[in-house]
Amino acid sequence: MSTAGPPSATGMRKRWHENMRQNLRNLWIDKLVDVLPLTPDRVADARKIEGDIYESANSRDEYYRLLREKINKLEEEEKWTQQRLSLDLESTSRSQSSIRQPPYDSDLSLDPRTKLHQSADKTEDPSSSGGHKRRRVISSSTGRSPYQERPLNEEQSPSQHTTEDDSHLTLSANTRQDEDETEASSHFTPELSNESGAISYRFSCPGPGVFQCKLTKLVFTMDREGELSYRTVQWDESHLQSAGKRPAGPLFDIKCPEDAVSKLHLPHCEIKPAPLCLSVVHISDDGMSFLEPLEITDTHVVVDVPHLSAFGLVLETIKRFFSPNPEPIRGQVLLFHRPAYMRQRPKLNVFLLPDNVPVPEVKAQQEKAEYIEAPSSCELIEGQTYSLHCSEAFKIQPESARFDLNYGPNYHKTFEIRLTPSTDEATVTVQDQEKRQVWNYHAELPGPDQRRENLQKTKILSGDEEERLRSVRTEFIKRVSIPVLNNLLDALLQDNIINHGEKDWIKEKHNRADKAQELIDMINTPTPPYNAAGRYGIARLFVNTDLHPVR
Structure with a gap:
């Protein structure tokens, strides 16, 4: 949900303001909100910063540059604060270890690790931002993938604990390892079907668990047994552009009659995933909506599944302005x-x-x-x-x-x-x-x-079928019209007799006669074999074609 509203302005209008859309300004305000300190006033602070830069900049490029500089500065300040906090925690822990204090602090009811969790929870409390929720990025602190392969139904091994003295220092790594063990997935190779170049995937999940497709890298969290079927479909980028988004992965149309999928993990290709830029679009009969990620790992973006239809990973268009040196x-x-x-x-x-x-x-x-x-x-x-x-x-x-x-x-x-x-x-x-x-x-x-x-090259046609085709070759090249030729190409493609590349190769020919000659000779050229019924069908298709004399 966007936190940005119309920014305050003094009314000063510059020529470049006329081509500046409000939703683009709102995206910048959202970015400022995410890098400002977590205070109740940070939304208002973000609007003021953006508004001041909007009024002072003399061009769109200067507006982008000033915003990038401000965001980079805020990120550096946040990074320095985190480093300072980490050093303070390390110093405190060493002091406690040197005097051999017991593993409980002055509040005897709480373990220090519990207090660290509570402190982190308070720091990221979304209620302090007027409902603006920060996304949680899971890093690979253990060097292990959350989608580590394991055999089906393998029992989880108990996590290893550190010694009491340094447990509070390695808490983050152990917590991540425990989560990795929980999220370990069973890899599967789906059944494939190819219909005129369109690939469909199918897999029967045997029961609850986390299952990763080896071919698409999709990961499904299943609540129970279910039959998965999915395929890629074409993006409608015009709708995404109006929302300031663009594709960051394939658009998958996913079906499971049992409604057994509770979470979907979509693969991304970011080396340094930016939680402010990645999100998931859900396209259904009700329209298009954007889902807030539950988490972003080194390899996947995880979302809850409201109901199955089309899901795809998207990136904010504004990202290309965000850094003068794009990340690989x-x-x-x-x-x-x-x-x-x-x-x-x-x-x-x-x-x-x-x-x-x-x-x-x-x-x-x-x-x-x-x-x-x-x-x-x-x-x-x-x-x-x-x-x-x-x-x-x-x-x-x-x-x-x-x-x-x-x-x-x-x-x-x-x-x-x-x-x-x-x-x-x-x-x-x-x-x-x-x-x-x-x-x-x-x-x-x-x-x-x-x-x-x-x-295993051999001729498609032989015997009577080849004679049928040869008998109409000259007349076919001489008389066939472009519309008939196009219909013939479509029919051959639909029957998987030619592929898309061969169809395009013929259509690129400028001369009608050259197209006709290329097609009829291609059919009688050594290619993978077809059965007798297929050979007869090809010959009959050519022989019975209404050529329509060229005018």
Whole structure:
């Protein structure tokens, strides 16, 4: 819930004020509220700070700069205060240890660890902010993931306790470890179905627990047994933009007839997750709403599930103005090898993507290419330009490319490496705009024998079916119209006879006759085999097509 209302102003209007939307100002006020000390007046203080900067700035850029400087200063002050408090606590604990005091302070009814918890609770009491709730960020103080894999139904091991003398110093780490043990998840590989390039995932949860999908990294907290089904759907970014948000992960449409899901953990790709910037959008028949995270771990954002529909991770658009030096995110580099096809050279398609894009979504759009399993992790900066280097390449296109957060539905290759037919290995290096190495991998490419074994190329048509197709080839190229050609492409795509890449390749041809020739020759070119019914159906589709003479 936004704490910001219309800021006070003296009435002074400047030209740049005319293009400044109030909801954007409110976002800045919310950020100020979150970094100001927890006092009852901090909302009013935030409005005053923003209002003073709004009136004194002579341009939008100066307004952003002054706000960034003020927020950075407040964060530094908060950081210094926390460090000072930590040193004071350490000094006090050492003094207590030196005189061997018992593990209870002057208030004999409370353990010091309990008092520390109470003190932290009072510090973060949301009631003092007029209902403004701070998000809790869980750090990896133990170096362990909260989603550590364990076998199904494995018993939790008891947590190890420290000695009495230093227990109050290691409380945070032990508390996090206990929470990690509680949240340990069972990993599963879901069943996949592919309908015209759209991937669906399905898994039957055997009972209550925490379950993590190995393919999408989604984590489900289940109250009971249930059948999960989920898929990615397309974002409507226009609605997000009006709310000052943008996608920070795929949009998942999730179903569970038993309503057994109580919490959802959505993967993020932030290396330093900012609790002020990440949230979750819930899209249902009732409209779009934003859910406040219960917690943000190093890898996931956790929310309660009101009812299942579409959930997605979003980022405040304003984040790009927040720091002059954008932080890197966790990225991934994916390689796909496409063998020589007709008159085309073999290729390596290279994708630069955020780490939380599921690999099966990309593989589904690379049907005629072989995915090369490789260590894919790297760090990428949004908006920065990257280049690709490969000494074995015949040609690399483009020379450089900008990295943006792409969450579908179409995943286009970032770079294309054209190779010579005899190339059997290649070293691929990604560099940033400062020529620093970001990612490197030496790939072994399938040789001719392995390619034949993998693809098992044979003709789609044979015998009578092939003769049927050959008999209409000349007339088809000469007479078929563009509308009929487009309908034919759609029908072949729907029946999984061609893929999206082959359809786009044909449609990019400028000449109608070239499109027709490319299509009919593609169908009679060696490709993965189809059964007899499929071959007959393809031939009948061409033979029975109403060509409509070209006018």
